Amino acid sequence: MSLSLSAPHGVALRWRFNAAPLLPWLVPAALILAWQIGSDAGWITRRTLPSPLSIANAIAALAWSGELFHHAAISLQRAVLGFVIGGTLGLGFGVLNGISPLASRLLDTTLQMLRTIPHLAIIPMVILWFGIGEGAKIFLVAAGVFFPMYLNTYHGVRMADAGLLEMGRVYRLSGWAVFWRVILPGAMPSVLLGVRYGLGIMWLTLIVAETISASAGIGYMTMNAREFLQTDVVLAGVLLYALLGKLSDVAAKVLERRCIAWHPSFAAQREG
Amino acid sequence: MLATVMDPSVSFRDAAPADHAVPVSPAAELALRGIHKSFGGRTVLSGLDLDIARHSFVSIVGRSGEGKSTLLRMLAGLETPDAGGVNLNGKPVRGLSPDVTMMFQDARLLPWQTVLGNAGIARGQGWRREALAALAAVGLEDRANEWPAVLSGGQKQRVALARALVRHPGLLLLDEPFGALDALTRADMQRLVERLWRQTGFTAVLVTHDVAEAVALSDRVLVLRGGRIALDLPVDLPRPRPRASADAAALEATILNALLG
Numbered sequence: 001m002s003l004s005l006s007a008p009h010g011v012a013l014r015w016r017f018n019a020a021p022l023l024p025w026l027v028p029a030a031l032i033l034a035w036q037i038g039s040d041a042g043w044i045t046r047r048t049l050p051s052p053l054s055i056a057n058a059i060a061a062l063a064w065s066g067e068l069f070h071h072a073a074i075s076l077q078r079a080v081l082g083f084v085i086g087g088t089l090g091l092g093f094g095v096l097n098g099i100s101p102l103a104s105r106l107l108d109t110t111l112q113m114l115r116t117i118p119h120l121a122i123i124p125m126v127i128l129w130f131g132i133g134e135g136a137k138i139f140l141v142a143a144g145v146f147f148p149m150y151l152n153t154y155h156g157v158r159m160a161d162a163g164l165l166e167m168g169r170v171y172r173l174s175g176w177a178v179f180w181r182v183i184l185p186g187a188m189p190s191v192l193l194g195v196r197y198g199l200g201i202m203w204l205t206l207i208v209a210e211t212i213s214a215s216a217g218i219g220y221m222t223m224n225a226r227e228f229l230q231t232d233v234v235l236a237g238v239l240l241y242a243l244l245g246k247l248s249d250v251a252a253k254v255l256e257r258r259c260i261a262w263h264p265s266f267a268a269q270r271e272g
Numbered sequence: 273m274l275a276t277v278m279d280p281s282v283s284f285r286d287a288a289p290a291d292h293a294v295p296v297s298p299a300a301e302l303a304l305r306g307i308h309k310s311f312g313g314r315t316v317l318s319g320l321d322l323d324i325a326r327h328s329f330v331s332i333v334g335r336s337g338e339g340k341s342t343l344l345r346m347l348a349g350l351e352t353p354d355a356g357g358v359n360l361n362g363k364p365v366r367g368l369s370p371d372v373t374m375m376f377q378d379a380r381l382l383p384w385q386t387v388l389g390n391a392g393i394a395r396g397q398g399w400r401r402e403a404l405a406a407l408a409a410v411g412l413e414d415r416a417n418e419w420p421a422v423l424s425g426g427q428k429q430r431v432a433l434a435r436a437l438v439r440h441p442g443l444l445l446l447d448e449p450f451g452a453l454d455a456l457t458r459a460d461m462q463r464l465v466e467r468l469w470r471q472t473g474f475t476a477v478l479v480t481h482d483v484a485e486a487v488a489l490s491d492r493v494l495v496l497r498g499g500r501i502a503l504d505l506p507v508d509l510p511r512p513r514p515r516a517s518a519d520a521a522a523l524e525a526t527i528l529n530a531l532l533g
C-alpha cells in the first residue's frame with residue numbers, strides 16, 4: 001500500500017512515501033505515547049505502572065552497571081543447558097521408539113503417562129531433590145522441553161513414507177543410510193515443530209522457576225526489584241524475557257530454513 | 273521449459289545402437305515356474321510360468337487388481353512366492369538383487385536431496401560422475417542442483433529413470449511409470465525409455481494399463497488374467513515404430529479381446 005500526498009495543484013510538493021512497513025507499528029507507538037502522557041499527567045501511578053521513559057532509564061542503568069547482562073547471561077545459560085539436555089533426550093527417545101517397535105512397546109506407554117503430569121506441578125519435589133541451585137532450574141526446563149521433542153520426533157519418524165522406504169530397499173541402502181537419508185530428513189519438519197514448542201515451554205518454565213527460587217537470573221532480578229517496589233526494573237525484566245523469547249523464535253526460524261530448504265514451500269522460492 | 277521436455281536427443285530416430293550414453297550392462301534373463309501367491313486367502317497368482325529372454329522388452333497388461341504389481345514386485349525380490357520359484361540368470365532370486373531395479377508410478381524421489389543426490393542415491397564410488405552422466409542421458413543435467421519439488425511430473429520420472437540407470441541394471445522393472453503423466457509427456461517418456469533400452473541393453477519388464485503403449489514399446493505383450501498368463505503375444509514390428517500403424521492396431525485389438533474376454 002502506498003500513501004501519496006500531493007499539493008492541491010500537484011506541482012511544488014509531490015512526494016510518495018511507502019507507509020506499508022510502518023503500518024503495523026502505528027498502534028503500538030500510539031499506545032506507548034498515550035501511556036507516557038498518562039504517566040506524566042499523573043493518571044497512572046508509578047506503583048501501578050512506571051512510565052515508558054522510566055523503564056528505558058531503568059534498562060539503561062541496569063545495562064550500565066552490567067547487572068542486566070549478568071542476569072540475562074545466567075538465565076540464557078539455564079535455558080540453553082535445559083533445552084539441550086531435554087531436547088536431546090526427547091529426540092533420542094523419539095527416534096528410538098519410532099524405529100524400534102520393541103522399544104516403543106516397552107517405553108511409549110510410560111512416557112505418555114509421565115506426559116500427563118504438568119512439569120511445574122513437581123516444583124516442590126524438584127526443590128527437595130536439587131535444592132534451589134542450578135540443578136533444579138535446569139531439570140525443570142529439560143523436563144518441560146523433553147515431551148514436545150519426544151512426541152513430535154516419534155510422530156515424524158513413525159510417519160516415514162512407505163514408498164520411499166521401499167525405494168531404499170530396491171536401491172539396497174544400508175539401514176544406516178535409510179535412517180540418515182530417508183527417515184530422519186522426512187521427520188525433520190515434525191522435529192522442528194517440537195523445537196518450537198520446546199522453546200516456548202523453555203522460557204515459561206524458566207520464568208516460573210526463577211521467580212520461585214533463584215539467587216541470580218532475570219526472574220531473581222524482577223523478584224528482588226519487587227521487594228523494593230522498583231516496578232520499572234520489574235518491567236525491564238519482563239521486556240528482557242520477551243526479547244529473549246523473540247530471539248529464540250528467530251533462531252528456530254533460521255534453523256527451519258536451513259533444515260527444510262527442500263520443502264515445497266521454500267524450494268519454489270529459489271526459482272523465482 | 274519446452275526445450276527440456278522436447279529435448280531433440282530424446283527422439284528415437286537418432287537412437288543408433290552404437291551411440292552409448294551410459295555403459296552397457298549384461299542383460300538379465302528370467303524364468304518363473306509354478307508361481308503361487310495369495311494375500312489373506314485371496315489368490316492373486318496361481319501356477320504362473322514365464323520365461324523372459326535377455327535384452328527383451330516385455331509388457332504386462334491386465335485389469336486392475338489382477339496381480340501385475342505383485343508379479344513385478346516378485347521379480348524385484350520385494351515379494352516372495354508362496355510356491356514356485358523365480359530364477360534370475362539361472363540363480364534363484366532371494367531378496368533384492370543388485371542387478372535389478374524398479375521404477376514406480378510415483379517417482380519416489382527424496383524431496384530433501386537435490387536432483388543429483390537422488391540420481392546417485394546409492395552413493396557408490398564416483399557416484400557424482402555417474403549420476404551426472406545418467407542425468408545427461410535423460411536430458412536433465414542442467415537441473416542437477418535443484419530440489420525435486422520444482423520439477424514437473426515428467427521431469428521427476430526422468431530423474432527416477434536416471435537413478436535406475438546409475439545402477440546399470442540388467443533388469444529394469446517399470447510399474448506403470450507413465451500412468452500419471454499427460455499424453456505428450458508420456459509419449460516423450462516412452463521414446464526415452466525405448467532409446468535407453470536400445471542403447472544400454474537391459475531387459476525391460478513394463479506393467480501398463482495402456483495397450484497402445486505396450487504394443488508401441490515391447491517385443492512381447494503378456495495379458496495377466498485369473499492369476500496366469502492368458503495371452504502371450506509376440507510383437508514383431510520393426511523399430512523405430514511408426515505411430516498408429518494398422519499392424520499395431522490389429523495387435524491392440526487382439527490384446528483388448530483377451531483383456532475383456
Ligand SMILES: Nc1ncnc2c1ncn2[C@@H]1O[C@H](COP(=O)(O)OP(=O)(O)O)[C@@H](O)[C@H]1O
Pocket residue numbers: 311312316334335336337338339340341342343
Ligand atoms: N501386501 C498386500 N497385502 C494384501 N493384499 C495385497 C497386497 N498386495 C497386493 N494385494 C492384493 O493383491 C491383488 C493384486 O494387487 P496388485 O498386484 O497390486 O494388482 P494390479 O497391479 O494388477 O492392479 C489386489 O487384490 C490387492 O489388494
Ligand SMILES: [Mg+2]
Pocket residue numbers: 340341342
Ligand atoms: Mg499395480
